[in-house]
Amino acid sequence: MSSRRSRQSTAGVSRISDDQIIELVSKLRQLLPEIRDRRSDKVSASKVLQETCNYIRSLHREVDDLSERLSQLLATIDTDSAEAAIIRSLIM
Amino acid sequence: MNHCVPDFEMEDDYSIPSSSSLTRPKRPSMPEDEIMELLWQNGQVVMQSQNQRSLKKSPPFKFHDAYQSASGEIRPSSSHQYHHHQQQQQQPVTDHLFMQEDEMASWLHYPLSDANFDQDFCTDLLYPSSAAPCVTSTAATSAPPPLGRVSQVSASASAVASASRPPIPPARRNDLESTRIQNFVHFSRHKTARAGQFGPLNSKSVVRESTVVDSSDTPAMAPESGASQAVPSNTEAASGRNNNNTCANMSTTAVTNTQSVGVSMGASKDNLATCEVTMISSPGGSSASASASASASASAEPATLKAVPAEDRKRKGREHDEAECQSEDAEFEFADTKKQTHGSTSTKRSRAAEVHNLSERRRRDRINEKMKALQQLIPRCNKSDKASMLDEAIEYLKSLQLQVQIMSMGCGMVPMMFPGVQQYMPTMGMGIGMGMGMDMGISRPMMPFPNVLAGSALPTPAGAAHLGPRFPMPAFHMPPPVPAPDPSRIQPNNQSDAMLNPLGTQNPNQPQVPNFADPYQHYIGLHQMQLPPPQSQAMAQPSSRKPSTSRGAENLENHPSGDTKRKR
Numbered sequence: 001m002s003s004r005r006s007r008q009s010t011a012g013v014s015r016i017s018d019d020q021i022i023e024l025v026s027k028l029r030q031l032l033p034e035i036r037d038r039r040s041d042k043v044s045a046s047k048v049l050q051e052t053c054n055y056i057r058s059l060h061r062e063v064d065d066l067s068e069r070l071s072q073l074l075a076t077i078d079t080d081s082a083e084a085a086i087i088r089s090l091i092m
Numbered sequence: 093m094n095h096c097v098p099d100f101e102m103e104d105d106y107s108i109p110s111s112s113s114l115t116r117p118k119r120p121s122m123p124e125d126e127i128m129e130l131l132w133q134n135g136q137v138v139m140q141s142q143n144q145r146s147l148k149k150s151p152p153f154k155f156h157d158a159y160q161s162a163s164g165e166i167r168p169s170s171s172h173q174y175h176h177h178q179q180q181q182q183q184p185v186t187d188h189l190f191m192q193e194d195e196m197a198s199w200l201h202y203p204l205s206d207a208n209f210d211q212d213f214c215t216d217l218l219y220p221s222s223a224a225p226c227v228t229s230t231a232a233t234s235a236p237p238p239l240g241r242v243s244q245v246s247a248s249a250s251a252v253a254s255a256s257r258p259p260i261p262p263a264r265r266n267d268l269e270s271t272r273i274q275n276f277v278h279f280s281r282h283k284t285a286r287a288g289q290f291g292p293l294n295s296k297s298v299v300r301e302s303t304v305v306d307s308s309d310t311p312a313m314a315p316e317s318g319a320s321q322a323v324p325s326n327t328e329a330a331s332g333r334n335n336n337n338t339c340a341n342m343s344t345t346a347v348t349n350t351q352s353v354g355v356s357m358g359a360s361k362d363n364l365a366t367c368e369v370t371m372i373s374s375p376g377g378s379s380a381s382a383s384a385s386a387s388a389s390a391s392a393e394p395a396t397l398k399a400v401p402a403e404d405r406k407r408k409g410r411e412h413d414e415a416e417c418q419s420e421d422a423e424f425e426f427a428d429t430k431k432q433t434h435g436s437t438s439t440k441r442s443r444a445a446e447v448h449n450l451s452e453r454r455r456r457d458r459i460n461e462k463m464k465a466l467q468q469l470i471p472r473c474n475k476s477d478k479a480s481m482l483d484e485a486i487e488y489l490k491s492l493q494l495q496v497q498i499m500s501m502g503c504g505m506v507p508m509m510f511p512g513v514q515q516y517m518p519t520m521g522m523g524i525g526m527g528m529g530m531d532m533g534i535s536r537p538m539m540p541f542p543n544v545l546a547g548s549a550l551p552t553p554a555g556a557a558h559l560g561p562r563f564p565m566p567a568f569h570m571p572p573p574v575p576a577p578d579p580s581r582i583q584p585n586n587q588s589d590a591m592l593n594p595l596g597t598q599n600p601n602q603p604q605v606p607n608f609a610d611p612y613q614h615y616i617g618l619h620q621m622q623l624p625p626p627q628s629q630a631m632a633q634p635s636s637r638k639p640s641t642s643r644g645a646e647n648l649e650n651h652p653s654g655d656t657k658r659k660r
Contacts, residue, residue, distance in 0.1 A: 024482035031489050046455065049462035052485060056469045059492040066499035073503065090502040 021045065028052050067091045 025048045032051045067090075074087040467473050467481055470488045475481040 020479045021482065024479060024486065027486050028482065028489070031486065031493070044455075046458045046462055049459060049466055052489065053462065053465050053469055056466070056485075056489060056492060059489070059496055060469075062496045063492070063499060066496065066503055069503050070499060086502060086505075090499050 025049075031055075 022045075025045045028048050032048070032055055070087045070091050074084055074091070077083050077087075463478060463481065466485050467475075470481075470485055473481060473484050473488075475484060
């Protein structure tokens with residue numbers, strides 16, 4: 001990535017072109033569970049971006065839920081325990 | 093139902109209703125007193141007197157009379173059909189009997205030798221509901237030809253057209269052209285309306301047919317070839333519809349040829365478009381190409397009609413020329429709007445390019461707005477170019493996934509940590525470390541393990557809080573590396589500060605507490621981190637040495653690991 005970045009910086013705007021975008025989009029696609037599982041040869045960039053946004057939002061929600069649960073757990077145990085520390089570390 | 097062929101011989105009979113609208117009692121010329129009926133029996137028309145029911149062959153001329161008097165719109169059309177029908181049955185047209193020496197006579201003089209002009213066509217017309225399915229193909233073939241021929245006939249009124257269509261008997265309906273054309277147009281319109289099919293498919297098929305018609309060299313051949321060639325396209329759509337369209341097309345062609353442009357204009361839009369195309373092709377003049385392009389553009393089917401105009405232009409020397417005058421006038425207005433003349437390919441290409449550009453632009457716009465949305469989702473994303481923004485998005489997504497993973501794990505683990513955490517921690521740490529597969533130093537978990545004990549012994553909860561994360565982090569094997577590398581190293585991490593504050597001990601200057609909960613901080617820190625921060629404050633209180641060392645080790649390890657991660 002850094003190499004690519006350096007390439008970007010040195011090269012012209014044209015370098016930041018379809019190839020990179022395609023590469024990044026494919027990387028994103030790898031991360032997206034839905035698209036990765038399905039056939040990923042005809043997924044458009046727009047769809048990948050959309051899925052990424054949705055996925056990030058869902059991850060946010062999940063993080064919030066988990067934080068909620070952890071804080072609840074934290075309330076149940078004594079705050080001096082290591083678990084509390086752990087939980088606190090987990091919670092933002 | 094009494095499948096009687098209508099008798100157009102006598103005007104009076106027209107009003108006589110029969111079982112079918114098409115059947116009319118036929119009064120033979122000879123036996124005036126008795127009402128003869130043309131019956132369809134055993135595949136041919138026979139004349140029977142209503143009273144006697146005697147079998148007689150109805151002379152073809154009977155139709156002439158009927159036709160002659162036919163002034164209505166439908167009647168002539170049906171008479172056409174019936175005439176054709178009957179002619180099929182009785183080739184010998186004894187037109188002498190009741191030959192009205194008008195076009196009808198000429199009409200009959202040339203029996204429809206066209207094989208296509210079989211009964212199926214009439215059957216289809218007569219019994220559209222029942223016969224349509226069975227006569228699909230045949231009707232398709234036959235329907236267009238008869239009508240086409242009729243139209244051609246009227247068209248042939250013009251010199252060239254008519255001259256070129258000798259084989260077509262009906263081509264001589266010069267006089268009745270106007271009426272017939274109107275009738276025909278009406279018929280075609282009627283049929284089309286009946287079919288109720290004016291979709292693009294029909295237009296396309298019609299266009300194709302018109303093109304086919306154009307391709308034929310001789311006008312005489314045009315309708316036949318067009319009809320025969322139109323069969324495949326006809327069969328695509330409903331036969332009736334195609335027939336209608338084709339007929340309309342042909343009729344319009346004929347109309348234009350015979351200055352019935354108004355009629356053709358009156359036809360449906362599709363027909364009009366197709367007619368225009370047809371007219372263009374038929375005239376075959378240079379104007380044809382212009383009008384072809386014009387009509388093509390006029391019709392809302394650039395894709396389909398693009399080929400047609402091109403083909404039309406290619407066939408400059410088409411059959412008919414009279415239509416040019418009228419059709420051209422109608423089409424020139426359309427033609428002017430587009431580049432016409434000879435650059436058919438250029439026109440097509442330009443249009444295709446425009447369409448392509450538009451679609452491309454729309455696609456890009458969609459992508460851009462999605463990028464913007466993504467940028468808003470990513471915290472602290474100040475990149476403007478797409479590539480780096482996508483890079484950050486990828487990393488953020490990874491960190492988010494990691495965070496969720498750890499948190500869910502922590503949720504599941506915390507209840508289990510009530511008993512000997514110490515014992516579990518290393519085990520869990522190792523297991524988790526292995527499971528996670530993070531390429532963090534596995535040895536590290538062991539190192540801070542003693543710190544766990546020390547951490548738990550910390551008097552201050554803050555200290556414990558500080559240590560807590562640290563200890564389990566190596567145990568978790570994932571979190572420590574993640575947040576450890578001081579995401580806030582260079583970045584004055586407000587977030588880490590915020591996190592540290594609850595913990596209560598962190599020094600704001602160098603918040604070293606790994607922002608475990610915010611793996612993204614880790615990434616950001618990795619991006620900007622350069623030196624291992626002096627991790628002293630968090631571990632300041634107890635066992636500061638060890639944590640710092642461990643942290644230092646972590647930092648050191650996190651550097652490469654972070655880089656590795658980044659590269660990943």
